[in-house]
Amino acid sequence: DIVMTQSPDSLAVSLGERATINCKSSQSVLYRTNNKNYLAWYQQKPGQPPKLLIYWASTRESGVPDRFSGSGSGTDFTLTISSLQAEDVAVYYCQHYYSTPLTFGGGTKVEIK
Amino acid sequence: EVHLAESGGGLAQPGGSLRLSCAASGFTFSSYAMSWVRQAPGKGLEWVSAISGSDDSTYYADSVRGRFTISRDNSKNTLYLQMDSLRAEDTAVYSCAKDVSGTSNWYFDLWGRGTLVTVSS
Numbered sequence: 001d002i003v004m005t006q007s008p009d010s011l012a013v014s015l016g017e018r019a020t021i022n023c024k025s026s027q028s029v030l031y032r033t034n035n036k037n038y039l040a041w042y043q044q045k046p047g048q049p050p051k052l053l054i055y056w057a058s059t060r061e062s063g064v065p066d067r068f069s070g071s072g073s074g075t076d077f078t079l080t081i082s083s084l085q086a087e088d089v090a091v092y093y094c095q096h097y098y099s100t101p102l103t104f105g106g107g108t109k110v111e112i113k
Numbered sequence: 114e115v116h117l118a119e120s121g122g123g124l125a126q127p128g129g130s131l132r133l134s135c136a137a138s139g140f141t142f143s144s145y146a147m148s149w150v151r152q153a154p155g156k157g158l159e160w161v162s163a164i165s166g167s168d169d170s171t172y173y174a175d176s177v178r179g180r181f182t183i184s185r186d187n188s189k190n191t192l193y194l195q196m197d198s199l200r201a202e203d204t205a206v207y208s209c210a211k212d213v214s215g216t217s218n219w220y221f222d223l224w225g226r227g228t229l230v231t232v233s234s
Contacts, residue, residue, distance in 0.1 A: 001175075040220040042158075049208055049224035050158065061222070093158055097219035100172040102148070102160040 006105035023094035115139035122228030135209030
């Protein structure tokens with residue numbers, strides 16, 4: 001099974017500042033035949049279901065603000081919020097879909113400093 | 114409007130059974146793979162099981178294989194999870210999630226709000 005490890009567990013960022021979340025997979029999720037990284041990011045606000053933000057490691061879902069961006073390849077990935085807004089307070093999860101079993105990272109809680 | 118609504122959760126005794134349902138609306142249900150994902154109280158997300166949209170291929174996490182059975186009724190736009198031999202560690206909110214495409218990419222663009230399953234004597 002592919003283990004997804006997120007860091008940090010939580011972070012507090014001032015409004016308007018950058019937030020960076022890391023996700024590391026125990027094996028590569030890059031599929032060589034199509035050169036795609038099978039990695040998604042979700043946002044979960046309290047009391048709500050998760051919302052898809054990013055897929056293929058760096059493709060933003062329709063309607064997601066462009067302050068959210070994803071990067072990385074192979075085993076190391078990053079979700080960046082370029083200018084944190086109050087509505088971005090949430091827990092963020094990475095998920096690989098390279099193979100089953102699908103697995104999620106442990107989550108990163110983002111708060112306002 | 115696209116929507117997923119789970120039901121069937123509740124209190125079960127260890128070793129008992131429950132059947133969860135997920136009613137889908139607003140999209141062509143039969144065209145999409147579906148999954149169940151659970152979240153224990155205060156914990157992260159754990160994928161449980163998936164079923165393809167086309168040939169009903171099924172997939173399970175090791176933690177539930179042999180105890181849980183996923184199925185779907187495309188005529189009723191409904192996804193099911195039969196949960197047998199329940200354990201305390203199965204206590205969680207169970208949500209259904211829709212695959213982004215009909216080709217089983219296995220990431221999810223629509224989630225239900227979930228139904229709480231509590232396993233306790």
